[in-house]
Amino acid sequence: MTAQTQPVGIPRSWKTASVLLPGLVLMSAGPALGDRIERHFKVESHPIVTIHNPTGTVTVRAWTKAEVLVIAKRATDRVEVDTEQNANRVEISTRQIPDNASPNDLRADFEISVPEDTELQIHDDSGGVNVSNVLGDMNVETIGAEVALEDTAGFLNVNTVDGGFQCSRCAGRIEAHSISGNFRFAEMRSYHVHAQTSEGNIFFSGEFFPSGIYQLKNYSGVIEVRFQPGDSFDISATSLKGKVNNEAKLTPSSHHHSVRGVGNALFGSMNTGRAKVELSSFDGTINILKRD
Amino acid sequence: MSVANCSQFLNQLEQWMEGQRPADAQSHLRSCPTCQGLVEDLSSIEQTALSMGATETAPPDRLWASLRAQLEQEGIIRTEAHGWIPGVIHWFDGVFSAVPRPALAGAYLVALVGISLALAGPGYRRSNWNDNATRPLSAQLEAEQDTLAGVPSDPAVTASLEKNLAIVDNYIALCEKSVQEDPENEIARDYLYGAYQQKAELLAEMSERGAGQ
Numbered sequence: 001m002t003a004q005t006q007p008v009g010i011p012r013s014w015k016t017a018s019v020l021l022p023g024l025v026l027m028s029a030g031p032a033l034g035d036r037i038e039r040h041f042k043v044e045s046h047p048i049v050t051i052h053n054p055t056g057t058v059t060v061r062a063w064t065k066a067e068v069l070v071i072a073k074r075a076t077d078r079v080e081v082d083t084e085q086n087a088n089r090v091e092i093s094t095r096q097i098p099d100n101a102s103p104n105d106l107r108a109d110f111e112i113s114v115p116e117d118t119e120l121q122i123h124d125d126s127g128g129v130n131v132s133n134v135l136g137d138m139n140v141e142t143i144g145a146e147v148a149l150e151d152t153a154g155f156l157n158v159n160t161v162d163g164g165f166q167c168s169r170c171a172g173r174i175e176a177h178s179i180s181g182n183f184r185f186a187e188m189r190s191y192h193v194h195a196q197t198s199e200g201n202i203f204f205s206g207e208f209f210p211s212g213i214y215q216l217k218n219y220s221g222v223i224e225v226r227f228q229p230g231d232s233f234d235i236s237a238t239s240l241k242g243k244v245n246n247e248a249k250l251t252p253s254s255h256h257h258s259v260r261g262v263g264n265a266l267f268g269s270m271n272t273g274r275a276k277v278e279l280s281s282f283d284g285t286i287n288i289l290k291r292d
Numbered sequence: 293m294s295v296a297n298c299s300q301f302l303n304q305l306e307q308w309m310e311g312q313r314p315a316d317a318q319s320h321l322r323s324c325p326t327c328q329g330l331v332e333d334l335s336s337i338e339q340t341a342l343s344m345g346a347t348e349t350a351p352p353d354r355l356w357a358s359l360r361a362q363l364e365q366e367g368i369i370r371t372e373a374h375g376w377i378p379g380v381i382h383w384f385d386g387v388f389s390a391v392p393r394p395a396l397a398g399a400y401l402v403a404l405v406g407i408s409l410a411l412a413g414p415g416y417r418r419s420n421w422n423d424n425a426t427r428p429l430s431a432q433l434e435a436e437q438d439t440l441a442g443v444p445s446d447p448a449v450t451a452s453l454e455k456n457l458a459i460v461d462n463y464i465a466l467c468e469k470s471v472q473e474d475p476e477n478e479i480a481r482d483y484l485y486g487a488y489q490q491k492a493e494l495l496a497e498m499s500e501r502g503a504g505q
């Protein structure tokens with residue numbers, strides 16, 4: 001699954017081209033540069049930044065400059081950092097110098113500053129991904145790397161294998177998939193959340209927007225949703241072989257019927273049922289609890 | 293031919309996917325969630341194929357040929373019973389004919405599982421379920437898994453992928469048990485198919501890593 005991408009136009013004016021074309025160079029960091037590498041790229045609005053870093057942490061923060069700043073720290077000179085600008089796209093990647101280096105030798109950590117409307121595409125197998133205050137669309141793929149997003153927006157698409165995913169004060173649309181990663185959504189302001197992890201736990205606390213859709217699913221583990229008395233949602237919670245615990249005062253649903261073979265199921269509306277909340281688990285526990 | 297019900301819509305599905313959309317078919321689709329779901333699934337597969345073309349990921353012919361034969365033989369799709377399926381398969385072959393084919397099968401594997409699930413959508417599965425229904429998927433995924441045994445990678449990443457493959461296999465086993473105990477349980481079936489899809493995606497990830505080495 002990929003996040004929606006926005007087309008990047010080739011700059012038409014010579015003035016713009018004169019700013020961007022000097023960036024059309026491939027810069028490789030040789031050993032002589034040492035372990036800290038710094039690169040600056042002038043960009044226009046809605047730039048796209050792609051980062052491919054198999055091992056290490058990637059930290060991205062928004063700032064007010066129309067510029068992308070890349071600071072890389074390499075564990076050794078057996079890993080090279082390549083950066084390239086093509087029009088309004090900046091590509092950052094690490095690659096292994098053919099060697100019998102251990103994975104730790106191939107680690108590179110990045111601190112990247114971007115304009116807040118940047119679209120991000122990040123691939124990081126192991127290490128960690130931290131993004132804060134970036135409002136553009138985002139596609140993050142990891143194997144074991146933990147993903148932490150703060151104060152983000154746009155279409156956020158996060159896929160991990162066993163890396164956890166934490167989203168704080170995230171808005172926009174969120175799609176998250178994992179096999180054994182835990183998900184934590186806190187102080188959410190999203191109108192659409194679709195999160196599925198097989199063996200992980202899912203925690204959700206935040207606003208339920210009118211017409212918003214919140215779908216949380218796992219096979220086992222705990223799904224916990226926190227609500228406030230004023231929240232308005234229509235909820236269905238089913239655990240095929242597990243339990244559903246509920247503290248919400250729900251009006252029984254008129255359009256749901258008992259579901260065959262489901263160990264525990266709950267359907268109903270809170271207040272006027274303006275948002276739609278769907279919680280489902282195979283043999284996990286679902287908790288619908290009051291927010292403190 | 294006018295379209296008044298699902299059967300008539302499905303008979304025109306190939307033409308629909310190729311862009312021929314008469315008003316009565318549009319009208320049926322607006323009012324039928326089952327057909328909407330099928331069309332969305334097939335459209336998603338088409339998008340996958342297009343993205344594969346862009347990235348030059350490629351499917352091995354053997355995979356689709358083998359899976360289709362098994363699907364037809366063992367129960368998920370029955371061409372003699374559902375006249376619309378050959379049309380969709382023809383469309384599917386057409387979609388993938390434009391995709392370059394020399395390399396490995398990561399995304400294609402996902403698409404294959406996707407189309408097998410789409411063809412075996414909820415309504416169809418409900419009426420055709422039997423104990424062998426997931427055997428072709430399972431066999432195909434296991435065969436693909438065997439071919440990936442020697443894929444080189446970062447040992448920690450490989451260990452993580454293998455650990456999670458075992459997790460998914462465990463869920464497949466649990467779900468299969470549930471389905472065997474209660475074949476009419478639609479939720480258990482959906483979890484089972486979801487687990488297969490997850491396994492396909494995991495194998496695709498491993499496959500693409502192998503291709504990238």
